[in-house]
Amino acid sequence: MTTSSHPLVARARQLADRLLAPNAETVDRTEVPAGHIAAVRRSGLLGLGAPEAYGGAAAPAPVARQVAEILAGACCSTWFVQTQHHTPVAALVKGAPAVRERLLGPMARGELLSGVAYAHLRAFPRTPVRVVRERGGWRFDGTVPWYTGWGLNDVMLLAGVTDAGEALFAFTEAREQPGLRASPPMRLVALTAARTVALELDGLWLPEEAVALRTPYERWAAEDRPKTVTASPAVFGVAEAALALLDEGTAGPLRTRLAEVRDRAYALADEAAPHAHLDERLALRLRSFEVLGAATTAAVVAGGGRATALTSTAQRLAREGMFLLVQGQTAESRRAHLAALAS
Structure with missing residues (x-):
């Protein structure tokens, strides 16, 4: 198949x-x-x-x-x-x-939909969410800056850092409860529709049986790094949607560039060890952004003044492309991207 x-x-x-x-x-x-x-x-x-x-x-x-x-x-x-x-x-x-x-x-089976509240772990050594032992379970305090799907998700995977320097992940219901309060939905330039909020944690207590994983932070960070240097399929999907708005004469060369980056990025993902070729993976991630920017810009240019209307697909894709530039961003990927833009 x-x-x-x-x-x-x-x-x-x-x-x-x-x-x-x-x-x-x-x-x-x-x-x-x-x-x-x-x-x-x-x-x-x-x-x-x-x-x-x-x-x-x-x-x-x-x-x-x-x-x-x-x-x-x-x-x-x-x-x-x-x-x-x-x-x-x-x-x-x-x-x-x-x-x-x-x-x-x-x-x-799709009976429960889960969100994630763990991207703040990538800010270490800052610890926006702290976890301590309490009453045979775990107490969470701090702020989750971004949580997507509020009002749609049934459960969430919440993470914080313990006093022992462990990353701890636990499940809880995705609703306001004692110790957990959500901000109003954020108004963003793109993907406001995804219902993103900040979560304030003030003594949220979860039992031991809610914990999915406890591991030294350094071990988790090493396992997480390949995710943050790898090109996202969403980038290729939005770029393809933008190319579909263009005539073939304009789209053809961009589609060739997109395919070259995608084929190599996916080949590395399938053939290499998880931590192999990380520098090349990051370079391909940045190249995918270049093609995405070219494709969405071309769609806006081709649409002319009509592309500035909120009913235009071109402007939506351009804004979604901007969102994808920073989705899953880390200090490492930000530095590399800025260096590439300045070169």
Whole structure:
């Protein structure tokens, strides 16, 4: 079976063509509706990488990447909400048995949608969220600067740093509760529709059985680094959507450049060890941004004055492209990107 013929790729295309793309401009100006998330749940895409034993599809990485490209190119806001779910699924697969047996099946089957509240760990040695032992469980204090999917997610994977320098990940319900308060939804230049808030933690207590993972911060950071230097499939998906707005004479050369970067980035992801070729992966990530910028700019230029209307697909894709420049950004990737822009 080829990647393009995989049933989940076909479902993603159907979802994109029939629901996401036709409503993308409306969603962009409002918010991701519950109906979009219900459709994603029914599609089976939330179980994309989950083990079959728990009701998932255990799809290979090329399938997951193609699904991400399709969804991001159709409606980046909906893609961004549902993509948060796959990290908690992966954490459960490797996590503590108690929480895995309680949550992995419902999450693999799409009965529960999870968000993530852990990007702040990349700010270390700053510790925006601190975790201490209390009453046989764990107390969380601090601020989660970004949490996406508020009001849509059922659960969240929350992380903080312990006094012993461990990264600790635990699950809790994605709702206001004692010790957890959400800000009003953020107004952003792009993906406001994804319902992003900040979370204030003031003594949120979670039991030991909610913990999925405790590991030395340095070990977690080493495992996390490949994710932050690798080109995102969403970048390729949004770029392809922008190229679809152009005539072939303009799109052709850009499509060739895009394919070259994508093919090499995906080849490294599939063939190399997780921590191999990290410098080249980062260089390819930056090149993917270059092509994305060229593609979305060309779409705006080709659209002329009409491209500045909020009903224009071109301007939406350009703003989504700007968002993707900083999504998953770290100090390392920021320095490398700025250096590349200045050279």
